[in-house]
Amino acid sequence: MTEIFGVPAPVLYGQLLLGLVNGSFYALLSLGLSLIFGLLNIVNFAHGTMYMLGAFLAYLLLEPLGLGYWWAILLVPLLAAGLGIVIERTILKRIYKLDHIYGLLVTFGLTMVIEGFVRVYFGVSGLRYAVPPSLQGMVDLGFMRLPIYRIWVIVAALGLCLVTWLVIERTRLGATLRAGTENPSLVQAFGVNVPLLVTLVFGWGVGLAAFAGVLAAPLMQLTPQIGHSIIITVFGVVVIGGMGSILGSIVTGLGLGLIEGLAKVYYPEASSTAIFVLMILVLLVRPHGLFGKQ
Amino acid sequence: MGETVLSLTGVNGWYGESHVLHGVDLDVRRGEVVSLIGRNGAGRTTILRAIMGLLDRREGRLEIRGHNMSTTPAYRIAKAGLGYCPEERGIFASLSCEENLLLPPVTRTDGGMAMSLDEIYAMFPNLKERAHSPGTRLSGGEQQMLAIARILRTGADILLLDEISEGLAPVIVQTLSRVIQDLKARGFTIVMVEQNFRFAAPLADRFFIIEHGRVVEEIAQADLAARADDIRTYLGV
Numbered sequence: 463m464t465e466i467f468g469v470p471a472p473v474l475y476g477q478l479l480l481g482l483v484n485g486s487f488y489a490l491l492s493l494g495l496s497l498i499f500g501l502l503n504i505v506n507f508a509h510g511t512m513y514m515l516g517a518f519l520a521y522l523l524l525e526p527l528g529l530g531y532w533w534a535i536l537l538v539p540l541l542a543a544g545l546g547i548v549i550e551r552t553i554l555k556r557i558y559k560l561d562h563i564y565g566l567l568v569t570f571g572l573t574m575v576i577e578g579f580v581r582v583y584f585g586v587s588g589l590r591y592a593v594p595p596s597l598q599g600m601v602d603l604g605f606m607r608l609p610i611y612r613i614w615v616i617v618a619a620l621g622l623c624l625v626t627w628l629v630i631e632r633t634r635l636g637a638t639l640r641a642g643t644e645n646p647s648l649v650q651a652f653g654v655n656v657p658l659l660v661t662l663v664f665g666w667g668v669g670l671a672a673f674a675g676v677l678a679a680p681l682m683q684l685t686p687q688i689g690h691s692i693i694i695t696v697f698g699v700v701v702i703g704g705m706g707s708i709l710g711s712i713v714t715g716l717g718l719g720l721i722e723g724l725a726k727v728y729y730p731e732a733s734s735t736a737i738f739v740l741m742i743l744v745l746l747v748r749p750h751g752l753f754g755k756q
Numbered sequence: 757m758g759e760t761v762l763s764l765t766g767v768n769g770w771y772g773e774s775h776v777l778h779g780v781d782l783d784v785r786r787g788e789v790v791s792l793i794g795r796n797g798a799g800r801t802t803i804l805r806a807i808m809g810l811l812d813r814r815e816g817r818l819e820i821r822g823h824n825m826s827t828t829p830a831y832r833i834a835k836a837g838l839g840y841c842p843e844e845r846g847i848f849a850s851l852s853c854e855e856n857l858l859l860p861p862v863t864r865t866d867g868g869m870a871m872s873l874d875e876i877y878a879m880f881p882n883l884k885e886r887a888h889s890p891g892t893r894l895s896g897g898e899q900q901m902l903a904i905a906r907i908l909r910t911g912a913d914i915l916l917l918d919e920i921s922e923g924l925a926p927v928i929v930q931t932l933s934r935v936i937q938d939l940k941a942r943g944f945t946i947v948m949v950e951q952n953f954r955f956a957a958p959l960a961d962r963f964f965i966i967e968h969g970r971v972v973e974e975i976a977q978a979d980l981a982a983r984a985d986d987i988r989t990y991l992g993v
Contacts (some may be wrong), residue, residue, distance in 0.1 A: 586764060634858065637851050637855040637858070638859060640848065640851055641848045641850075641856075641859055643850070644848050644849065645846055645848065647810050647830070648840075648846045649859070650830045650831045651808045651809070651830060651831075651834060652834055652840070652861065652907075652910070653808060653831055653833075653834030653835050653860065653863045653910070654831055654860075654861060655831045689989075692903040709827060
């Protein structure tokens with residue numbers, strides 16, 4: 463069997479694929495986190511919770527309501543965005559003028575509350591969400607066999623990242639958004655309803671997280687804690703990529719997923735810390751992140 | 757001169773806890789150019805920011821075209837036909853020159869004051885050449901022209917221009933002077949904050965002298981020569 467640096471090739475490819483899948487989730491989540499931080503100036507600790515909620519909402523749509531995966535992937539991001547909009551209008555808008563730490567604290571509080579509800583309703587034992595029938599099975603590439611569902615995850619996640627990026631970089635709305643990130647009060651003085659823009663961006667970011675949650679649902683045991691483990695890594699991604707950088711989030715998310723995958727093959731002990739070691743190194747050399755501006 | 761289009765009565769303003777405007781009374785008539793002059797820190801920029809709703813707190817009466825806008829949220833002020841060019845120019849670094857130009861939404865189409873993109877490029881040919889450069893790669897003069905140009909296509913007919921001649925080479929200041937004359941001829945109403953009195957002197961119909969956050973005197977263009985000594989005292993030069 464072919465080996466690459468002492469590792470059987472199929473094992474390496476498998477881990478790289480897994481890395482790409484994880485990287486896609488990191489990209490979707492850190493993209494939303496970056497957008498929200500850019501315009502709202504809030505470090506949204508509840509972002510992982512929205513991802514968790516996305517997965518559980520998909521489950522909820524299936525179990526009592528009988529609405530399958532494709533309904534979930536359509537409806538759950540919208541439901542979550544709606545919830546995000548309510549949270550922004552009722553809670554977050556009160557703290558924009560305060561220090562970042564308040565945003566972190568209040569969203570951390572939200573995390574606790576939402577997780578508490580999920581724990582009470584679903585328990586902590588972990589639920590399974592089946593891969594939809596249309597995406598079951600494998601593709602044989604000759605050198606490795608790819609599960610169709612994982613390919614779908616990568617394509618869907620990166621597709622949505624690309625759409626988001628295009629909207630931000632290539633449209634009038636995106637230009638207004640970028641300007642609002644730089645100087646919201648001046649954009650407001652030009653007659654743009656910035657509070658509305660802020661609400662929509664928060665909804666959008668939360669929707670992206672919930673979309674990631676639905677994509678991830680068939681890949682893992684659903685427990686209320688799944689948001690925790692991912693949000694810490696995603697914070698690392700955002701810091702490495704540069705706070706507020708859209709492209710940085712996407713590229714870094716994918717890159718770190720791959721690095722994690724490689725670490726799992728060559729030095730498994732470091733796989734969960736690799737990102738943070740990298741974060742420290744990046745912060746030493748470029749305190750504003752790889753893609754961040756001064 | 758036409759009717760009053762912008763008026764402030766007893767306007768007080770605050771940055772956080774500090775009280776910076778103390779009862780500003782000011783009126784601007786359609787089609788005229790007025791200049792707010794005074795020492796640094798007298799509150800001239802703050803008056804423009806107060807009009808645009810950019811202070812932390814404002815009290816007193818603000819009327820635009822006779823409508824009371826005292827409690828109107830900031831994003832609706834522009835819709836009343838105001839265009840604001842801030843002192844720091846406010847060119848967005850992450851936007852290209854043309855994106856900066858197209859950023860402010862067209863708020864009034866009925867006034868007939870909105871200039872088309874072609875007219876704007878004819879007035880500022882440099883901006884056309886630099887259309888795809890990032891906003892902050894432009895020279896200081898180009899950035900200043902961009903900051904003025906982008907409020908001309910929105911339909912705003914009352915322009916608030918803050919220190920547009922500041923830090924620019926004399927030849928560019930001359931160009932800006934011609935731009936102001938051109939805009940006045942087109943019928944724009946202009947409120948200028950100027951440190952550079954020699955720039956403002958030939959352009960403005962009236963001068964409001966600002967001290968300690970209020971208007972202390974109003975001088976008409978016709979009285980400028982007679983009052984030159986007073987003005988020198990006020991400006992501390």
